[in-house]
Amino acid sequence: MTERSVGTTLEGYLTDRDADARVRIRTAAVLLFARQGYAATTIRDLARAINMTNAGIYHHVSSKEALLADLMRAGHRGLIDSTDRMLDGARRPVDRLALLISSLTAIHALNPMLTRVMDGELRSLTPGSTAQDEIIALRDAYEDHWRRALDDGVSAGAFRVTDRRLTRLALMSMCTGTSEWYRPDGDSTLEQVCAEFVAIGLAAVRAPAQAVATCDFSLLPAFPWEPPNV
Incomplete structure (x- = not known):
């Protein structure tokens, strides 16, 4: 390029x-x-x-739909690969959840246009097509990280959660919302936003206040087709 x-x-x-x-x-x-x-x-x-x-x-x-599928495929694979790297070596559920919250928040804040397409256009792929099935599988593979972190935290007694599915959806929605409102020149830095969201997330699962792993932004995926400064 x-x-x-x-x-x-x-x-x-x-x-x-x-x-x-x-x-x-x-x-x-x-x-x-x-x-x-x-x-x-x-x-x-x-x-x-x-x-x-x-x-x-x-x-x-080859087609507009193939282009959409290609963007969504690359985006989800980048999300999964960076998450795998981020979580490597993180054993405590509280650290894994903190890293999941901060990394998903940062990825959406830094790639607001691409993540809006990833999050909102799955419905535009032909139902039952190979492309749609592949994107759903990638999405589910990523969300499995959240499911396992919450399940392990509850099993270990580190988290107290009544409904794990609703908790996961609420926390992920909080993170993905940064694509709509975060601005680099806003009142809070991205690091501050991530730290605050981690605190909110840990409070939601009733985890005791403690030091947790922090997100290494250098491990986040780089997407050269994210329109800059839009």
């Missing part, structure tokens, strides 16, 4: 013929799918955004 030069606008990058066409197509797709929805976005819209013909788009992607 050609590096974006400092000060280059998003529009300038998308139409830069010297930049990697596949990355430009995916960046434009993330931007448009997140802003106006997959269903309302056409191949013509994508072609117009990157100053390319429809035929040029189809040279790099």
Whole structure:
């Protein structure tokens, strides 16, 4: 991929013929799918955004749905791989839950457009298709980390939870919500947001106040097609 030069606008990058066409197509797709929805976005819209013909788009992607599946697949795999690295060596359920909360929060805060597509467009994949089945399997594989952390914490007596499923959904919703409101120039740093969310999460499972593992942001996935500063 050609590096974006400092000060280059998003529009300038998308139409830069010297930049990697596949990355430009995916960046434009993330931007448009997140802003106006997959269903309302056409191949013509994508072609117009990157100053390319429809035929040029189809040279790099077989269909709009295949492009969506590719984005969601890469996003979920990046999420799973980074989580596996993050949790490596974390044994206590309280540490694992803290890392899950802070990493999911940070990934959504740093990749708000891509994560909106990942979280909201599964319904746009053809029901029963191989692509939809694959994305559901990846999503379930990631959520298994949360299920196991909560189950192990309850079994060990470290957590007190009445409904594990509702607790998991509530905590994950808290984390993913940062894609809607977090701003790098806001009142709180991302580190502060993560620390506060971890405190809220541990209180929700009634874990005793204690020092917990902190998120290593260098282990988070990097997605070159996340539109910058949007």
